[in-house]
Amino acid sequence: AQRVTQPEKLLSVFKGAPVELKCNYSYSGSPELFWYVQYSRQRLQLLLRHISRESIKGFTADLNKGETSFHLKKPFAQEEDSAMYYCALIGKSGGSNYKLTFGKGTLLTVNP
Amino acid sequence: DAGVTQSPTHLIKTRGQQVTLRCSPKSGHDTVSWYQQALGQGPQFIFQYYEEEERQRGNFPDRFSGHQFPNYSSELNVNALLLGDSALYLCASSSFFSNQPQHFGDGTRLSIL
Numbered sequence: 001a002q003r004v005t006q007p008e009k010l011l012s013v014f015k016g017a018p019v020e021l022k023c024n025y026s027y028s029g030s031p032e033l034f035w036y037v038q039y040s041r042q043r044l045q046l047l048l049r050h051i052s053r054e055s056i057k058g059f060t061a062d063l064n065k066g067e068t069s070f071h072l073k074k075p076f077a078q079e080e081d082s083a084m085y086y087c088a089l090i091g092k093s094g095g096s097n098y099k100l101t102f103g104k105g106t107l108l109t110v111n112p
Numbered sequence: 113d114a115g116v117t118q119s120p121t122h123l124i125k126t127r128g129q130q131v132t133l134r135c136s137p138k139s140g141h142d143t144v145s146w147y148q149q150a151l152g153q154g155p156q157f158i159f160q161y162y163e164e165e166e167r168q169r170g171n172f173p174d175r176f177s178g179h180q181f182p183n184y185s186s187e188l189n190v191n192a193l194l195l196g197d198s199a200l201y202l203c204a205s206s207s208f209f210s211n212q213p214q215h216f217g218d219g220t221r222l223s224i225l
Contacts, residue, residue: 006154034213036216043217043218044216045216046213046214046215086154098168099157099170100145100155101157102156104152105153
């Protein structure tokens with residue numbers, strides 16, 4: 001079975017502070033990990049995926065297979081980063097045609 | 113390109129009724145996946161359609177069924193509605209043989225009274 005755990009339901013930081021949204025997963029094989037974001041009144045959209053190894057809007061995430069984690073980090077949070085963030089897993093790498101398993105999400109609020 | 117479009121936006125039904133939700137995939141995509149998002153939860157996979165066939169299914173009862181048409185659009189049908197079926201229903205499209213991620217629609221908000 002595959003599972004994604006986001007331990008924090010809510011996270012509040014001040015503008016300019018570092019932010020880390022935690023994600024842990026459970027999967028016996030080689031997963032592909034994603035972070036999706038949903039801004040207020042917008043649709044769910046992909047923020048980044050681990051195989052791309054890129055930084056989007058200043059966010060990065062590193063897959064740690066030893067700790068089965070895929071934490072999302074940004075060194076200096078901005079108010080426009082306030083949104084709902086979902087960590088998600090595909091249980092077979094290299095296929096967008098497989099089902100996504102989502103965590104319950106973390107609501108990030110960046111205060112001025 | 114309008115991306116993934118879903119209709120209707122909102123729907124109110126009563127227990128025992130049936131409902132049909134519709135999804136048009138992003139241009140160039142041939143695979144449609146449906147997810148249910150209950151309040152305060154992440155989306156949960158219902159099933160996926162490719163070449164007009166159900167390819168994968170999540171842990172949902174047979175009351176949930178679907179269909180894909182030759183133009184790749186899809187419908188989600190739910191029979192004998194229960195209060196617990198109240199949720200946001202999301203459609204995501206992708207290209208079956210591509211490694212590109214799934215694109216999501218805005219969803220249909222279904223409320224059961």
